[in-house]
Amino acid sequence: MSQPAAFSTRPSDADLRGEAALRRRYRAPQSAHTGNWNEALEAILSHRSVRNYLARPLPEGTLELIVAAAQSAPTSSNLQAWSVIAVEDPARKARLAGLAAINRHIEQAPLLLVWLADLSRLRAIAEANGRAGEGLDYQESFLLAVIDAALAAQNAVVAIDALGLGSCYIGAMRNHPREVARELGLPPETVAVFGLTVGYPDLLAATDIKPRLPQAVVLHRERYQSAPHPDDLAAYNQTLRTFQQEQSIPVVDWTEMMSNRIGSTAALKGRDRLGDALKALGFKLK
Amino acid sequence: MSQPAAFSTRPSDADLRGEAALRRRYRAPQSAHTGNWNEALEAILSHRSVRNYLARPLPEGTLELIVAAAQSAPTSSNLQAWSVIAVEDPARKARLAGLAAINRHIEQAPLLLVWLADLSRLRAIAEANGRAGEGLDYQESFLLAVIDAALAAQNAVVAIDALGLGSCYIGAMRNHPREVARELGLPPETVAVFGLTVGYPDLLAATDIKPRLPQAVVLHRERYQSAPHPDDLAAYNQTLRTFQQEQSIPVVDWTEMMSNRIGSTAALKGRDRLGDALKALGFKLK
Numbered sequence: 192m193s194q195p196a197a198f199s200t201r202p203s204d205a206d207l208r209g210e211a212a213l214r215r216r217y218r219a220p221q222s223a224h225t226g227n228w229n230e231a232l233e234a235i236l237s238h239r240s241v242r243n244y245l246a247r248p249l250p251e252g253t254l255e256l257i258v259a260a261a262q263s264a265p266t267s268s269n270l271q272a273w274s275v276i277a278v279e280d281p282a283r284k285a286r287l288a289g290l291a292a293i294n295r296h297i298e299q300a301p302l303l304l305v306w307l308a309d310l311s312r313l314r315a316i317a318e319a320n321g322r323a324g325e326g327l328d329y330q331e332s333f334l335l336a337v338i339d340a341a342l343a344a345q346n347a348v349v350a351i352d353a354l355g356l357g358s359c360y361i362g363a364m365r366n367h368p369r370e371v372a373r374e375l376g377l378p379p380e381t382v383a384v385f386g387l388t389v390g391y392p393d394l395l396a397a398t399d400i401k402p403r404l405p406q407a408v409v410l411h412r413e414r415y416q417s418a419p420h421p422d423d424l425a426a427y428n429q430t431l432r433t434f435q436q437e438q439s440i441p442v443v444d445w446t447e448m449m450s451n452r453i454g455s456t457a458a459l460k461g462r463d464r465l466g467d468a469l470k471a472l473g474f475k476l477k
Numbered sequence: 478m479s480q481p482a483a484f485s486t487r488p489s490d491a492d493l494r495g496e497a498a499l500r501r502r503y504r505a506p507q508s509a510h511t512g513n514w515n516e517a518l519e520a521i522l523s524h525r526s527v528r529n530y531l532a533r534p535l536p537e538g539t540l541e542l543i544v545a546a547a548q549s550a551p552t553s554s555n556l557q558a559w560s561v562i563a564v565e566d567p568a569r570k571a572r573l574a575g576l577a578a579i580n581r582h583i584e585q586a587p588l589l590l591v592w593l594a595d596l597s598r599l600r601a602i603a604e605a606n607g608r609a610g611e612g613l614d615y616q617e618s619f620l621l622a623v624i625d626a627a628l629a630a631q632n633a634v635v636a637i638d639a640l641g642l643g644s645c646y647i648g649a650m651r652n653h654p655r656e657v658a659r660e661l662g663l664p665p666e667t668v669a670v671f672g673l674t675v676g677y678p679d680l681l682a683a684t685d686i687k688p689r690l691p692q693a694v695v696l697h698r699e700r701y702q703s704a705p706h707p708d709d710l711a712a713y714n715q716t717l718r719t720f721q722q723e724q725s726i727p728v729v730d731w732t733e734m735m736s737n738r739i740g741s742t743a744a745l746k747g748r749d750r751l752g753d754a755l756k757a758l759g760f761k762l763k
Contacts, residue, residue, distance in 0.1 A: 209542075216549055223545055224538030231517035231639035235546045235632055252510030256495075258696050259509055260521045262689040263502055264631060267648045268738050269731070271690055276697040283699060307701075312694070315704045317736045326739035330752035331651065334623060338648075338670065341627035345550060346521055348628075349635050353517035362553045362624075365617065376700040384624065403548040404557055408598070410544050411562040413569060414662040415593075418601045445555070450603045452554050453612035466616035466763060477752060 205229075212236035218402045218430045234352045239400050241357025244299040244390035253354070254302065257389070260350035261343035272332075273340035274309040276375055277302060283374065290370050291363035291386065292460075300388035305364060305371070306344045308336035310380040310474070327380065328475035340384045351389055361386030366461045368468040379473030398438055402430045491515075498522035504688045504716045520639045525686050527643025530585040530676035539640070540588065543675070546636035547629035558622035559629050560595040562661055563588060569660065576656050577649035577672065578746075586674035591650060591657070592630045594622035596666040596760070613666065614761035626670045637675055647672030652747045654754040665759030684724055688716045 202210075209225025209232065216236055254277055261275065278284055279302055287305070288297035297303055310327045317324030326332060344360075351358045364371055364386040371383045404427050408419045428444040435442045456463045469476060488496075495511025495518065502522055540563055547561065564570055565588055573591070574583035583589055596613045603610030612618060630646075637644045650657055650672040657669045690713050694705045714730040721728045742749045755762060 213545055216545060221541065221545065222538060223541035224536050225542065226536070227640055229516055229639055231520045232542075232546065232636055234517045235636055235639075236549050238549050238551070240551060250510050250512070252508060254696075255507065255509035255692060256511065256518075258692055259499055259502060259507065260518065262692070262695065263522050263524050265524070265526060265634065265646050267646070268735075269687065270735060270738065271695065274695050274697060274701070276699070276701060278699060280699055312705055313735060313739055316710070316732050317739055320733060320736035320740075322736045322740040324736070324739050325742055326745050326749075329742075329745060329749045330755070331745055331748035332739065334651075334751070335648070337620060337623060338627045341624045342631045342634075345628045345631035346635065348551065349632065350518055350521055353515055353521075354513055360551050360553070362621070365620075378701060381701065401555065406541060406544055406548070409548065409557065409560050410540075411560060413562070413564060413566055415560070415562060415664060415667065419598055424602070446602050447606060449554075449556060449599060450606035450608045450610070452556065453599055453603055453610050453618065454606075454608035456611055456615075459612050459615060459617055462617040463612075463615045463763070465620065469616070477749065 208233065215400045216403060217405065218433070219405060219426065221406060231353070235349055237400060238348070238352055239398055240359040241388075241390070241392040242296045242359050242398075243393040243396035244296060244301070244357070244388070245393050246299075247391045248301050249356070249390070253356075256354070257304070257347045257350055261347040264342040264346040266339045266342070267335050270313060270335065271339065272309055272313060272336035273343050274307045274312070274381065275343070276305040276307065278305060286374055287364070287371065287386070290367045290374070291361050292366065293361060293363055296359060296388050297361065297386070300390040302389040304344075304347070304387040304389060305375060305383050306340045306385055306387065307377070307381045308333060308340050308384050310336055311378040314380055329477045333469070333474050333476055337384055344385070344387060347387065356389060357392035359388045361388065363460070365465055368465065369471055372472055377472070382469060382472050382474070399434065402427075402434055494519065501686045502689060503691065504719070505691060505712065507692060517639070521635055523686060524634070524638055525684055526645040527674075527676070527678040528582045528645050528684075529679040529682035530582060530587070530643070530674070531679050532585075533677045534587050535642070535676070539642070542640070543590075543633045543636055547633040550628040550632040552625045552628070553621050556599060556621065557625065558595055558599060558618075559626035560593045560598070560667065561629070562591040562593065564591060572660055573650070573657065573672070576653045576660070577647050578652065579647060579649055582645060582674050583647065583672070586676040588675040590630075590633070590673040590675060591661060591669050592626045592671055592673065593663065593667045594619065594626050594670050596622055597664040600666055615763045619755070619760050619762055623670055630671070630673060633673065642675060643678035645674045647674065649746070651751055654751065655757055658758055663758070668755060668758050668760070685720065688713075688720055
C-alpha cells in the first residue's frame, strides 16, 4: 500500500535522526546532508568522553579488534610509524595515572592504551638494510609519526564507540614523557603521544554530548577568513554556559577558560619542557 | 520455531562478516572479537585510499556533515585548535596540486579539504581577554594543534567512507608549507598539516584494501617489546608482494621500500625544511 499523499513530504527517519544528532552536537541551527544517516555517522556524531567506568572486564578479543580498527587508518607512505602499548596491570596503570595526575578513571578503566610516535622500528629496519635512516632525523618525520599515531587512535575511538564501550584521551601522558618512557621501557625515538582509557561506561555517571564551536568558526571557504566573528564566540560562550549548568560544573565563558589554559607557562603543567624531553628521548628534530 | 540443533554452533553472520574484514585487512590469521559487528566497524576496517574520482559533484550539505563529524572528535581541553579550508575552485585546486606535485586526483576530486593546526584563533582570543597567550609558544601547543587536526580529520575520513564516498590524505601539502600558506591566506601560527581529497570513488579504478603489519609488530603488552621479529617482517614483505602483484604496481619488499623512503634527506622532497618553515610561519616551538 502506498503512503497517503499527506505524508509524502514528511522527512525520512534518517533525516530526523541526523538532524537530532546535529542539534545535540551544536545546540544551534546547523544544516547538513542527513539523507544517508547510518550507524557509523550516529556513533561519530554522538561521541562523548567517558571518565566513569564499570569494573566489568572487556570481552576477549576486544583489544585485537580495537587495534585492527587502528591499523585500518591511513598512514603516510605506509610507514606505519606508530605503536600502541596495552596496559592492564593495575599497579602499572596506577603509576601511569600518578604521572598524569589523573588517577580515578585511569585506575577504573580495565584498559589503558598508550599511543606512541615510533621511529625506532623504522630506524631498526633501515639499519638492517644497511641504511642510516637519516630521513628520520627531521621535525617532519617526528610529526609524521605523531599524525600516524593520532589517525590510528581516532579510528580506535570510533570503533570503541561503535562497540558500546567508551574512552577518554589522556593528553597528560605528555606531562612527564621521560618517566612514562622509563615505565614502559621505550626504546630511543619513541614517545607516548597520549593515553586512552577504555571500558564500559558507567551510564549512571554519563555526561552529555559537549557542544562545539559554530561551524563558521572552524570551516573556511577557499581561503582563511579573518578572526572569528565576536557574535559566534558570544553564542558559543552562552551555549557552553547552559551545558556547564546542566552538568553541574563551574560556569565560565569558553573564551575565558581557553585564555587561562594557554595564558601562562605554568598552565602547561610541565609540558613546556616537551621540546627538551623529545631530544632526550632521541628525536633529532632537525 | 527454534533453530535445529545442528545449527547451534554455526558462527553468527556478524562473526562471519567481521572475520572476513579481518582477513582482508591482514591476509594472515588474526582473531578478534567480532560478535558485535556492525556498519561502523565495517566502514572502518574496509577503508582504502581513493585516488580516482568521478566528476560527480557532492550532494548539497555533504561538506557540513563532514565538518560536523570532524568537530565531534575529541579535542584537548576543548581548545579546538584546528581549522579546515574547503577548496572547490578548480584553479586553486590546480595550484595546490602543483605545490604537492600530485596533480591528477587533487584536480579530479570535487573537494579538497586542507586541515590546519591553528593557534592563531586562540592567540586572538587570549589577546582579546588581555592575555599574551604565552602557553602557545611551546612545542607542546603546536603538537596539540597537530593532534587536534588529525583526530578531526580522521573522524571526517570515517564519515566519508560511511557515506559511500572516498578520500585520500595529501601529506605532500607539507612539501611547500610557506607557499601553501600564501595560497590560502593563512594568518601567523597556522599551518597546513595535510590535505584530503574527497569525492565519489571511480569503482572501475578501485584499489584493494592494503594489508597492514601483523598486530604483533605494533601492539605491545604492558611494556615495549624489543625490535620486530624478523619472521613477522618477512611474512609482511611476502603479503605486500602478493598485493603489489595483484594491483600491478612495482613489486618490492616493504622493508626495502621503507628504508628508501627514510634513507636519505632527498627522499623527504623538501620536508626536511619543515622545521624552518614552521618558524617562518610564526610558531615559536620553545
